[in-house]
Amino acid sequence: MIPSDFIDELLSKVDIVDIIDEQVPLKKGGANYMACCPFHKEKSPSFSVSPSKQFYHCFGCGAHGSALGFIMEYQGLGFVEAVQYLADRVGMTVPKSAATPNPQATAARKQQQQTLEDTTAAAAAFYQHQLAKNPRAQNYLQQRGLNADIIEHYGLGYAPDGWQPLAEAFQPYPSNALVNSGMVIDKDGKHYDRFRDRIMFPIRSQRGQVIGFGGRVLDKGEPKYLNSPETPLFDKGRNLYGLFEARAAIKDAGRILVVEGYMDVVALAQFGIGYSVAALGTATSAEHVKLLLRQVDNVYFCFDGDRAGRKAAWRALENALPLLKDDKALHFLFLPAEHDPDSYIRAHGAAAFEDALLHQSQPLSAYFWQALSENIDLQQQEGKAELIKTSAPLLAQIQAPALAYLLRQQLSQMVGIDEHNLANLLGQDAPKRHVQQKRHQLPQQTFRQPEMSTLVQKQIRALLINPQWAVYTELPEYLDLSGDFACLAALAERIQASITPLNSGAVLELMRHSDHEHSIRHIFRQAMRSPEEYQHSDAEACEDFKQGMQRLRDALKSRQIDALKHKLQQGELSASEKQLLLTLLSAPKPPPQASG
Incomplete structure (x- = not known):
């Protein structure tokens, strides 16, 4: 049996859009991706893939599931084989066997994760408090033109000078959590703060948790920027600075801007360009591009525009080539050598910067050929041969069919070799193996009206779409749970026991092979008949969920009181049941919920 923790981690590292798009070409349709369903014949697309929830659903035949479920259905693989297929893609080793799950060990790992998250959050709060007390640090940010709103939006702070300033906020100092989160350095048994006398930039995960920091010196000093080390929380190759803070601006602009420095991100936001992000002290990786x-x-x-900037741009392009899609576009803008985004926007303003971004940047295709040919003399046959040799392995990596063809066509024109002969020189792609697909039978009543759902089923559906709400599902142990109530409790318990934050696709896999799998999938299908009701996770929807849980607790309590009273009348009540009845009857009633 493969441990559920491994499945959770695996599904957090694969992207269902990439997995399905390799088998079934997807097109962007609003927030999701669409295609004609691969599991039944249809003329118009009803197969939807959600990148945010990491699940697929066909509104025609009802097929649905996670990336793992898709591989099982589409390629006809068993569970273990499908896990191995996905694990191979992300370099994970599948456990050959697993001992009986140990609840204590799972709880300990989850507690360790929570402790590290609490530590980084407390450190961020400490640095923010220190900034408010330090005029020198405040003056530095004012000189950089940052106002209070931007400073607050990005949670900027200040790490005081000294060897152990964090001892003021953490007792005991040092602790394992401080060392394991990268906040404190342990050198030969001596401990001191990693960040000292620096402006602090908290780095957040996509769910908003502080996972690490970048620190910039106020005066001259090296290194200019110091970043958190790799930790159980922080993987610099898989996260981007400012992405969490830029969510709304990215959605409004319909584009995202990648710059090199933390201060560039913050300065651009100060001027109204809030859709920028930065790599975390490393080159733009393939995971970043994904x-x-x-x-x-x-x-x-x-x-x-200097040598280092062009080297970084080419590295980003190389890592992007295997991930390109015909409906995606990458652009490259090089600023004058004397400028970075921060200085450019201050010198020329936001309008000039955006004009340069939109009208002077090069599409990937143009930059690709310019960079490869800038030091080659294409008037000479040797130069043309060199261009073919250097471009061939790069072109072979491009999986986007239309773009790959057009780039080869352009190479043909540049070197003066017809496309057929050039194709022979470059080598032809091997034909892809056809996979026999499993077919889902269309339900006989595809267009029937949705069934009336009970409150508990509605809560289960909401929890499937928003797993983070599991923290609001407390059901006291004395309540008698059965049927859908037991299903809700088991679902919430499994979500909360997971060390890795779960998306909807992972939750479906979490309940595979459980006693409640059939109920979960039935309720999930109901949710997908009107997904707009459940896909919002704003504060109002969350409050509705909390109120729903309170109504369920009240209903369960009333039902249990009635059952105990009936047993009392029959003279069948045990001593412990009498005590429970007294406890339930004496418990204060919750205040009535305000009506909307």
Whole structure:
């Protein structure tokens, strides 16, 4: 049996859009991706893939599931084989066997994760408090033109000078959590703060949790920027600075801008360009590109025009090639050598910066050929041969069929070799193996009206779509749970026991092979008949969920009181049941909920 923790981690590292798009070409349709369903014949697309919830659903035949479920259905693989298929893609080793799950060990791992998150959050609060007390740090940010709103939006702070300032906020100092979260350095048994006398930039995960920091010196000093080390929370190759804070601006602009520095991100936001992000002290990785392309269809890279900036741009392009899609576009803007985004926007203003971004940036295709040919003399046959040699392995990585064809066509024109002969030189792609697909039978009453749902089923559906709400599902142990109530409790318990934050697709896999799998999938199908009701996770919807849980607790309590009273009348009540009845009857009633 493969541990559920492994499945959770696996599904957090794969992207269902990438998995399905390799088998069934997807097109962006609003927040989701659409295609004709691969499991039944249809003329118009009803197969939807959600990048945010990480599940697929067909509104025609009802097929649904996670990335793992899709591989099982589409390729006809068993559970273990499908897990191995996905694990191979992300470099994970599937456990060959697992001992009986240990609830204590699972709880301990989850507690350790929570402790690290609490530590980084407390450190961020400490640094913010210190900024408010330090005129020198405040003056530095004012000189950089940052106002109070931007400072608050990005949670900027200040790490005081000294060896152990964090001892003021953490007792005992040091602790394992401080060391394991990268906040404190342990060197030969001596401990001191990693960040000292620096402006602090909290780095957040996509769910808003502080996972690490970047620190910038106020005066001259090296290194200019210091970043958190790799920790159980912080993987710099899989996260981007400012992405959490930029969510709304990215959605409004329909594009995302990648710059090199934390201060660039914050300065651009100060001037109204809030859709920028930065890599975390490293080159733009393939994982970064995947993350970017999940957000929008247009990604802009802005680099300094110097040698280092062009090297960083080319590295980003190389890592992006295997991930390109025909409905996605990457652009590259190089600023004058004397400028970075921060200085450019201050010198020329936001309108001039955006004009340059939109009208002077190069599409990937143009930058690709310019960079490859800038030091080659294409008037000479040797130069043409060199261009073919250097471009061939790069072109072979491109999986977007239309773009790959057009780039090869352009190479044909540049070197003066017809497309057929050039194809022979470059080598032809091997034909893809056809996979026999499993077919789902259409239900006989596809268009029947949705069934009337009970409150508990509505709560289960909401929890499937918003797993983070599991923290609001407390059901006291003395309540007698059965049927859908037991299903809700088991679902919430499994979500809360997971070390890895779960998306909807992962929750479906979490309940696979459980006693409640059939009920969960039935309720999930109901949710997908009117997904707009459940896909919002704003404060109002969350409050509705909390109130629903309170009504369920009240109903369960009333039902249990009635059952105990009936047993009392029959003279069948045990001593413990009498005590429970007295407890239930004496418990204060909750205040009535305000009506909307």
